[in-house]
Amino acid sequence: MTEIVHARAVLLDMDGTLVDSTAVVERLWLAWAEPHGIDPATVLSVVHGRQGHQSMAILLPDRDHEINIAENRSMLENEANDVDGVIAIKGADALLAGLLPHPHAIVTSADVRLMNARMGEAKLTVPTLTVTAEDVTRSKPDPEGFLRGAELLGVDPADCVVFEDSGAGIQAAHAAGMRVIGVGAHAVAHSPEHHVADLTQVRVVATDEGFELHVG
Known part of the structure; x- marks a missing residue:
């Protein structure tokens, strides 16, 4: 069954969410x-x-x-x-392409060099807006990174949807007041609002008001 998730912006973790490192x-x-x-x-x-x-x-x-x-x-x-073995999570390229006209950003614990190395090896395009290790003083599970991402996009945290795989990341997103689409088998244990095995189960659908995420 497909779930429709309404959002004004999307924040994406990298490792385990967009790339398998x-x-x-x-x-x-x-x-x-x-x-x-x-x-x-x-x-x-x-x-x-x-x-x-x-x-x-x-x-x-x-x-x-x-x-x-x-x-x-x-x-x-x-x-x-060392990017040997780094590959894209299935569906990551299509999700990033679908989000291109809409507000979105990466929020990662990696620094800029590592983010670019892994995204490049996975042949994925880095969004225009990113929040990396250089941009925060506190790591996930602190919500600082996700709140910074919402600020950069000019969107209320409650209107953001986060894609995450790890317990620390899901905890950070919830602490920021955001809804989570958990990615991969390990995410289920951390109570995301929605869950997918990989990103092929997500579609970005444009609407008159912006966009929706169709999950499932």
């Missing part, structure tokens, strides 16, 4: 964690959807945060240089 994220983070003796399952339960320095702070709570900031810079550099 799971292989490289898990490869690099498990390599980082090994010398610290951190259980791999614990690492993978933390790192998705957050900025790297926040993940490090959760995994190594007693470590000086300045070390996390420095190591996160190295992690971002490594991630931007």
Whole structure:
């Protein structure tokens, strides 16, 4: 059954939502964690959807945060240089094309270089408006990034719909007062208002008032 979702703007996470970067994220983070003796399952339960320095702070709570900031810079550099296995989520190209005439933006925990590297490898066009790690002081699950995206688009948060896959991202969107379309199997556990297996299940339909999202 198709659900019709009304919105004035769309905010899109990147990793796990527009691009599948799971292989490289898990490869690099498990390599980082090994010398610290951190259980791999614990690492993978933390790192998705957050900025790297926040993940490090959760995994190594007693470590000086300045070390996390420095190591996160190295992690971002490594991630931007390693795009092996990064591919587009099915339907991402069509969704971005459908949104082109309408207000939309990426809101990602990646920095600009990493965003461009992964979107480029996936052969996806980066929207004109983006909110990246450089634009916020607090990482998801804090709502700052999504609220910044709504501000840039000039749209009330309640009129924005967010596409997200991670628990941290869905929590951030809800804290911003936004509705969520969860993408992928892992999103279901975090109570998005709507859910799709991939983006082939979403269509952008123009209306006299703007657009609708047909989900399902």
